Structure formats: structure tokens, C-alpha cells
Amino acid sequence: MTATRPADEELVGRFIRLSPFTHADIPELHRAIGRPEVFAGGYGGGPAGLPADAAAYDAFARSYYSGGEEAMPWTIRLRGGADDGTVIGATKLGDLDLHNESTHIGWTAYHPGVWGTAVNPEAKLLLLDLAFRNGFGRVKIQADANNARSRGAIEKLGARLDGVMRRHKRRADGSWRDSAVYSVIVDEWPAVQAGLEGRLAAWGDRAVELRAEQSRG
Numbered sequence: 001m002t003a004t005r006p007a008d009e010e011l012v013g014r015f016i017r018l019s020p021f022t023h024a025d026i027p028e029l030h031r032a033i034g035r036p037e038v039f040a041g042g043y044g045g046g047p048a049g050l051p052a053d054a055a056a057y058d059a060f061a062r063s064y065y066s067g068g069e070e071a072m073p074w075t076i077r078l079r080g081g082a083d084d085g086t087v088i089g090a091t092k093l094g095d096l097d098l099h100n101e102s103t104h105i106g107w108t109a110y111h112p113g114v115w116g117t118a119v120n121p122e123a124k125l126l127l128l129d130l131a132f133r134n135g136f137g138r139v140k141i142q143a144d145a146n147n148a149r150s151r152g153a154i155e156k157l158g159a160r161l162d163g164v165m166r167r168h169k170r171r172a173d174g175s176w177r178d179s180a181v182y183s184v185i186v187d188e189w190p191a192v193q194a195g196l197e198g199r200l201a202a203w204g205d206r207a208v209e210l211r212a213e214q215s216r217g
Contacts, residue, residue: 042144045172081207
């Protein structure tokens with residue numbers, strides 16, 4: 001076993017920074033991702049999982065982004081530009097299995113105004129780099145098998161499809177979802193890293209800003 005639990009430290013990129021999640025972040029996260037269009041694709045159990053109000057979202061976030069020995073939740077903020085410091089999403093490095101050197105990037109959602117920008121590739125670059133620097137050999141990323149947008153984003157990262165787990169998780173409405181399970185292993189990391197860095201380089205030096213017209217990207 002070579003994997004070790006990463007330090008709870010901020011991860012800083014060119015366009016975003018990931019800070020260890022705290023309960024103080026919840027009101028800003030509610031404004032950013034407590035939206036029907038975010039839950040529509042399967043996040044939080046799907047549309048029926050959308051909290052009804054701020055109090056319900058607070059309870060949801062405290063559970064969904066809980067930490068502990070096997071999980072590291074993060075709050076994502078923009079870096080630079082007019083929206084510097086604005087909370088635009090959250091994610092988690094979870095299922096930390098040090099013995100088997102595996103972990104899982106998931107529980108991820110972004111404000112629709114940054115879909116299709118440099119945010120997701122840089123978030124994945126920062127988290128994948130963190131995992132592989134700390135001795136992990138496999139990083140899982142998964143999505144509802146019916147969520148074509150999320151699956152396309154995962155495939156664009158360079159992750160490979162391991163398979164589809166049938167009847168894997170119960171949705172908030174009680175129905176069952178199939179999960180498309182992808183992974184990046186340490187042998188593939190140099191190529192995946194180069195691809196992500198190339199996508200970020202193509203974005204240029206301009207900061208990411210929240211779009212007035214919220215595209216699904």
C-alpha cells in the first residue's frame with residue numbers, strides 16, 4: 001500500500017480554487033446549485049431530491065458533503081475576474097480506500113452559468129493530481145447512465161468506461177438508476193493530464209465569469 005490520505009489544504013488552479021467544505025459555505029452553495037436544472041440530471045438523487053427551501057438545503061448539504069476518514073468534500077470558487085471568490089459548485093473525493101489505492105471523485109455540481117467552461121476540467125485536473133500524488137492507483141467517476149451530458153463530460157476528460165452497474169442506486173423519487181462507472185488509473189494519468197492541461201491552455205488567460213445566459217454547455 002502506497003496511498004495516503006491527502007492533506008486538507010486548498011487547491012489553487014488558474015481559474016478556480018477548491019477549499020475544504022465548511023458549513024459556512026452552505027448558503028452560497030444553495031444559491032449556486034440549489035436549482036432545478038442542476039438536480040435534473042441526477043445530482044442529489046434527481047429532480048425529486050431538490051430541497052424545498054434554504055433550511056432543507058442546509059440539511060441536504062450537511063449530509064451530502066459530510067467528511068470523515070473516507071471523504072474529503074470541497075467548495076469550488078472562481079479565481080480572478082469580476083466574479084473572483086464566487087462559490088460556483090462543490091465536489092468530493094470520497095470512498096478513500098488506502099489499502100486498495102482507490103478513490104472516487106463525485107457528488108459534483110456546478111452553477112449552470114459555468115457549464116462548458118474551464119471549471120470542470122480544472123476541478124478534475126486538481127483532484128486527479130491530488131489523488132495520484134498521494135499514491136492512489138485508480139480514481140472512479142460515475143454518472144446516471146441516462147445522463148448524456150455528464151457522461152459526455154466524463155468521457156471528454158479521458159476516463160474509460162468500466163461498465164454499467166444495473167439497478168445501482170435509488171433515486172429520490174424511489175426509482176432505480178443504472179450507473180455508468182468510469183475510471184482513470186495511474187498508468188493513464190500522464191496522457192489524461194496532458195489532455196486536461198491542453199484544454200485549459202486553449203481557454204486562454206481570460207478568467208471564467210458567470211454567464212448571464214445560463215447554457216447547459
